[in-house]
Amino acid sequence: MKMDVWTIVADAESGLSERLAAMLNQSFAGLAGQGGEGPWELPGDGGLIRCCLKIGQGRDEFCNRTGHVLAEYTVMERELVQLRQLLHNQYGFRNPIELDVMISEAIGLLDGEPEADEAVAGRGRDKRIRRLAQQFAAYLRENEFLHLEGFIRFRLRDYEAEVKEAAATVAEERLMDRQYEEFVSLLHSMVEWQEVRVPEVHVLHGGGHAFRLLDEKLRPLEKEAPSWAETSEEQAERDSLEEESLLVSRLLAVSPRRLYIHTREPEAQVIRTLMGIFGERAALYPEQPT
16 A cells, blocks of 8 residues: 655744644544554654655545644634734734734634524634635645645635735724824813813713703703704714714813713713713713703
8 A cells, every 4th residue: 555645844933833743643643653642743843744654545534634634723823823923013013912902803803703504604713714624635635745834825815815904904993093092182181281161061962973062051052953963864974983073173162171971872982082082071971961
């Protein structure tokens, strides 16, 4: 019977080749070696992992199982390293905790939303592993040498593009968050030194971007109801950021000593923005004033 020999070249510098070899041997424990350690060996430096076996009719099953392990390794080990490198080297994020959070967010994007048939099809990560496993296994049936990084970069280009897109998306969102935090901090500083013009203002939040502003005697600050409190077609089409800007600008202009925000949606973005800007001057109330 012909001896089957497969050689896989992994990343030796990161130490992941040892991890991959361990994963492969765990999947084939007892297939070779008196100690039941599995058939895959690390013959030396350079990230080489080699397997020599006389398999015969079980060759396809061997390739399928190996392909599945390679897919698991790619998604569960290499993917984390790649995302960290992209976010650190390409987008300049340095804080380890921030990087961990962003990597988790990127993986969430890659996994995708669970589908209605999740109980049958499995989660998004399982689907990705199965998809990659099929491509690895098909290659191993026809080839005895696999350069892992080269295979991923040139034969799994769609997957590589997905990983890079996920990293780019979370990086862009984080930069937008930073800009927002800087914006809120700047306006908070403005409120701190700004002269008080009215004793108090009540913000009546009707949900979404519907607001009314009342003075300390619960009278409208405007002679007419503000345009952003109406439910016109123009209002429905107006961008939410513009609505938030209008509200903030009006409150900064009247500069209240105390700001009472009446809302049943305290976690809404616009409410959090007001609390961040006005700080200790602002207070939340779930009920409307009487």
